[in-house]
Amino acid sequence: MLGNNGKIDGFSGINPIESKEELIKIYPAKVARKRAKHITVYDREEGDPPEIEANVRTVPGIITQRGCSYAGCKGVVLGPTRDIVNITHGPIGCGFYSWLTRRNQTRPPSDESENFITYAFSTDMQEKEIIFGGEKKLKQAIQEAYDIFHPKAISIFATCPVGLIGDDIHAVAREMKEKLGINVFAFSCEGYKGVSQSAGHHIANNQLFKHVIGLKNEKNDAKYKINLLGEYNIGGDAFEIERVLEKCGIELVATFSGNSTYEGFANSHVADLNTVMCHRSINYVAEMMEKKYGIPWTKVNFIGAESSAKSLRKIAAYFDNAELKAKVEKVIEEEMKEVEKVRAEVKAKCEGKTAMLFVGGSRAHHYQDLFTEIGMTTVAAGYEFGHRDDYEGRRVLPTIKVDADSRNIEELEVSADEKLYSPRKTEAEIEKMKSKGIDFKEYEGLMSDMAKNSLVIDDISHYETEKLLEIYKPDIFCAGIKEKYAIQKMGIPCKQLHSYDYGGPYAGFKGAINFYKDIDQMVNTKIWKEIKAPWETEPQLSARYGSE
């Protein structure tokens, strides 16, 4: 039976409530009680999504997908920017592990242009600095980076011990900024802050907002100017979105932060609309820019051909220009020709298959659209570091309790900029647009798109992952590198939705085609049928060697 979104209700008669019990049965009682709140069965006929526990501490000892605040700040948000020298202040490991591992592609305008993405900079803190303080070494490191590279900006990222020993990285930044005459700013993104990468996103947003956005004020005469927020150019996603926007005649002022530059950030306040891809990692910047500069924000999704088309139409509707709308329709029509062709071929082979997505803070939602397009159903999904609003929608924001772990992440007080505040639309205009179906400051959340009786699991543990696979035997599981090989050992293909298994782009129209093909290849390969050797499946021969 087809439910909403054409998804299938009920999954081969598996009872999701029983599945949930099975997932937590092994846990000690206290842990089981905690984990139960992170696992929900959503029956859409019962109205609003149920409350899910999210953005709280992971139980110690549980094998989790989650990383840390530093990873969210340095790795995710600032990592893709090519012309800032990002110095990790701490022992060598953190800088090493975040060196080129996130596949942030970038396209400098020329062979001489700045591109520091291939470099890892670290103060390589030693025991001496742990004992006597590391500020001196940090200053020296900044000076050395400046002397060798002469960048336009240097940023500093704190690792765990920095906060503990009390290094004042912000004071160092101020001092060196003055001394060198370039922008130097710091992020207190120690790994123990918050409960996951999410805290690091927030810290990154705050500091970009305080120290970079609005510093430049270059007039931009383009008619339709937008920023793209929360798109990190994994596998070239941002390149594809840039291509499509350019074709439509929409000017992209800045992307936060795929294929981005320092100056792009600095001048991003001249855009007339902020479009938000990954709500979790970047909504803070969108909110703050609206308050300070009067730029409205709206949620978009360029993952999935239909979603891309929908997002383009939304942008065109915002600017409300007939010519732009016509152009967008023409582009969609052109692009969809090839998409439809491949989609039909792949759908014929994938229809009815099932997927699970446990990744990130938006991808577990966005990628469901691509699976739906080729007839596959998402039977379970969840985020690694999402918050309740990413699951249940922003309507629950006022009811979210801020616990001790989140309270220590700074909330900036933002007010309208005396000079630069200029509301792009009047309240009446916004209301009128809303009545036409254009939403602002809205995100419906992952649950709104889940099929009836599907499971939504927050911060899934490795044990739960294996149990889910045993119970549902999905055709594909989407997660990250840490999960991939255990899942594949169970005979189920695992698609990495952080690194795309080194493929991509998957965004936009060309990206959708790439994704259809890659999923087809993964769910239809016959190699999994070779797991049993012939002698494990065939009966023992009766004749003996040499017995003739």
Added chain:
Amino acid sequence: MLLRHTPKEIAHREALNINPAKTCQPIGAMYAAFGLHGCLPHSHGSQGCCAYHRSALSRHYKEPIMAATSSFTEGSSVFGGQANLVESIQNIFSIYNPTVIAVHTTCLSETIGDDIPQIISKAKADGKIPNGKFVIHANTPSYSGSHVYGFANMVNGMVQYFSETTQNRKNQINIIPGWVEPGDMREIKRIALEMGIQTILFPDTSGVLDAPQTGKHVFYPKGGVRVDDLKTSGDSIATIALGDTASSPAAKTLDTKNKVPCHIMGLPIGLKATDRFVNALRTIAGVNVPESISDERGMLLDMITDMHSYFYGKKVALFGDPDQLVGLTEFLVTLDMKPIHIVTGTPSKTFEKDIQDILGPDTKANIHLSDTFMLHQLIKNEPVDLLFGNTYGKYIARDEDIPFIRYGFPILDRIGHSYFPTVGYRGGMRLIEQILGALLDRKERDSSEEKFELVL
């Protein structure tokens, strides 16, 4: 040029590490722990450490890397991580049921000064450690040494917790293989077995991090040294520690704790180092070297003599860990190649001297404790014909257009390193195949049409 900002001029740096040739201690401890059968590594610190180490090891091995974390929050950083670790121990035994939990520290738990043995005692006193199960630990402060030290410290921890002395000496030899690949450990065991020698090799990641595809995820694969076997290491007649940096602490502990005499030697990379290893096995065990091993040696030597002219005089740059670099340098010199830039990020008191001894007093080379930014600058100043290093070396190789052989840790973008050994005579044969392949591919690419021949 992807490393376009690297200048030829070398400026003195005191504080800034650029493109490191090392990483931090805990990942080495995690890797070593996989060499213990039924062991779940546990990272006592923030979640990010565990996530990063698991990711790096997953990329390198393309295998499940199961490890847990104490998931520190700001609160635990202020009040200490005892509650988190005790809770972790209880949860891990309930949910994942390992035989051993191998705890390693991080810069966070080291900076706040968590006393791990005391916390383990508390967990034991509180009944959180079931009978027949073990929790061991190693201190692995990320702000000293490198990943190799973390490996060495965890191997040392295995000895400290498990080795026992009884009245009965066992006719067996301990081999501590150093930070080498599962395939290397398998090869070292094979050589000893071929010589008829009983060994306890630890850690032993063969059969763990090269597990077969069976359609089942076996949480604790069949490989790895058994705790019961490890206990008997205190009764062995000797310990052979391969690689000074990675293996000597554990070997020395066995010597002082259990009076097992230790022989610290280099990794058996290439002809001469393997000769010394085989000879040590022979003399310590009092056996003859079987013809099969002599034949393997002869095959390696045959390959070298057949293709010697291709190697002669070629300049080589290499970066990685001291134990590997010493072995590799010696082998390159055996082939009459010229290692001219040798860089490690791992501090070692003997590294420079060891390398210089191999090169001889009259040979000049750049031997540095530094980073790969420095190595790249050295190459710009004196170009080379071949580069050895981990995957990060590919950026230097591309910019400078140098044939490149992936060697060391981590190798993120190729397979084979975990399966096919580079130690022993057979490992030497594989290295030669790789070197010759890289040099000849380049020669063929660069040859003009008239000089391009069936055999170059």
